[in-house]
Amino acid sequence: MQTTMRGVTLHAEWKPKPGFKLGAKDIDGKQTYLGSKVWKNPKLSIDEHRIPEPKDDEVLIEMKAVGICGSDVHMNQATDDGYIFYPGLTGFPAILGHEVAGVVVRGGKNALDKRTMKPFKGGEPVCSEEMVWCAKCRPCADGLPNHCEKLDEIGFNVNGGFARYIVVPSRLVWSLEPLRRAYKGDDIFLAGSLIEPTSVAYTAMIQWGGGVRPGDNVVICGGGPIGMAALRIMKTQGASTVILSETEPARQKLGKLMGADHVIDPSKENFTERVLQLTDGMGAKLYLEATGLPTIVYPAIEQAIWEGRTLNSTVVVVARADAKMPVTGEVLQVRRAQIVGSQGHSGHGTFPHVIEAMAAGMDMTPIITKRIKLDQVPEHITLLRTNRTEVKITCVDFQ
Secondary structure, eight states: OOSEEEEEEEEEEEOOOTTOOOOTTOBTTTEESOGGGTEEEEEEEEEEEEOOOOOTTEEEEEEEEEEOOHHHHHHSOBOTTSBBSOOSOEESSEEOOOEEEEEEEEEOTTOEETTTTEEOOSOOEEEEOSEEOOSSSHHHHTTOGGGOTTOEEBTTTBOOSSBSEEEEEGGGEEEOGGGGGTOOTTHHHHHHTTHHHHHHHHIIIIIITOOOOTTOEEEEEOOSHHHHHHHHHHHHHTOSEEEEEOOOHHHHHHHHHTTOSEEEOTTTSOHHHHHHHHTTTOOOSEEEEOSSOHHHHHHHHHHHHHHSSOOSOEEEEOSOOSOOOOOOHHHHHHTTOEEEEOOOOOSTTHHHHHHHHHHTTOOOGGGEEEEEEGGGHHHHHHHTTTOOSOSEEEEEEOO
């Protein structure tokens, strides 16, 4: 086997803003949990990297499908003063790409396939979690691996999947074999690459949002991949009315295909009035903020909660944004509402639940609107800064 591979690599300059202080988990000049406060002048290139060797508890996977995420876009996108948009954990240079699916090449001697509890043989179709939790710290021991005190993230501060091969800890690897019930040929990998973003939506809506009872109403703000996954999950769970709020016509159309009962355009109609009209004045049990524009979106959600008749509404914030939300405490008190944040996708059986749901018919593959080669990844990461007609662009050729 060859010893090197090409990888889509993000470089940036470590230039902390005035007042920035290293946190307990930051490493000076290497990584930070506050990316938008530190990294400047991002630049993408396709570089040569050594093909990694798996350690005893790791798995070497050959990539078959990797999706471009909004996080990839925002890490490569700079504000007017040159700092990256993405506010979270970052360490550069790093190969981007964390929505991964592929085939096991080989595993270390202590790497076990959770489906069989036997060593990997090679050839197994798999996907991987993106959150590299340590399994040793207090949050991990408490069942909160997304908030691991020693967290790494594939494609953020350790090398990711926009290359031919990736090495990941075996505890993060999940079999795609159940998907053979619903997908043929390489479509299993297209579906597999959507397990990670769908699990982000599942964690937000089910784990922290509390889910819904059949007959509840849901409002999804933002028709990106997470929003699309969330509405599909909510319809699968039995929500009676799922409303998608989205301004882009192509995403509005796709939202209907993915199961939205109604689509509203907040740039052309009053969000609060339409939500209440479509729900006979009730409003919704669950609201998802998946736009990354909380200062614009949240006030309208809050007004719908205030004027609607539904008590105990939950607003789940899943989009990453370096912005403060304008919250009126009186609304939360009187309407018994709450705001919760959701990060990541690990733990709580989320990955196997999503895999089984997709194997049983919860098809997410329609959100893949374009397939590309590795050489095309940088230009499409840049394209997605302004192009909202595409929803999920997926790399399927890593030569």
